[in-house]
Amino acid sequence: SRELIERLAQASEGIELIERDFSKEPIPHLDGARLGALFTPAEARSAEQKDVVAFADQLIDELMQADTLVIALPMYNFSIHSMLKAWIGHVGRAGVTFQYAGTGSVGLLSGKKA
Numbered sequence: 001s002r003e004l005i006e007r008l009a010q011a012s013e014g015i016e017l018i019e020r021d022f023s024k025e026p027i028p029h030l031d032g033a034r035l036g037a038l039f040t041p042a043e044a045r046s047a048e049q050k051d052v053v054a055f056a057d058q059l060i061d062e063l064m065q066a067d068t069l070v071i072a073l074p075m076y077n078f079s080i081h082s083m084l085k086a087w088i089g090h091v092g093r094a095g096v097t098f099q100y101a102g103t104g105s106v107g108l109l110s111g112k113k114a
Contacts, residue, residue, distance in 0.1 A: 001072030008068060018062050022073070022083035027059075029082065030089040038093070056090040063091050069114040 009015045020027075028034065037049035038056065045053065063069070073081050091097055098105045 001070055004072075005070055008070070018066065020062075020087070022081070022087075027083050027086040027090065028055075029086045056093070059087065059090045060093060060096060063097070063112075064109060066112065069112060071114065 005017065009017070034052050034056075037045060037052035040049055042053075071084065073084055075081075094100065097109055098107050100106075
């Protein structure tokens with residue numbers, strides 16, 4: 001992944017790299033309290049709930065700003081790591097990163113490369 005990022009940086013002058021190292025900054029798993037914060041109207045959120053939503057909003061903002069997404073991680077038991085699942089849980093928000101349509105869900109983040 002480091003080699004790929006270096007090649008991308010050489011090909012695109014002025015590239016800005018946002019790196020999330022889950023081993024250094026773990027992504028909290030979604031639980032009832034975190035989901036409850038996301039579903040609570042903004043004006044009714046407690047201070048703790050506001051922090052939870054602000055964290056998820058930051059992850060979404062990073063994703064929205066990205067032109068290219070590089071995901072590199074080991075595979076455990078033939079599946080992705082739970083931290084990546086947690087990240088996906090935080091950035092997958094109806095009405096923001098996807099919407100429901102008559103034929104299923106539709107992504108709202110176009111023009112991204114992964």
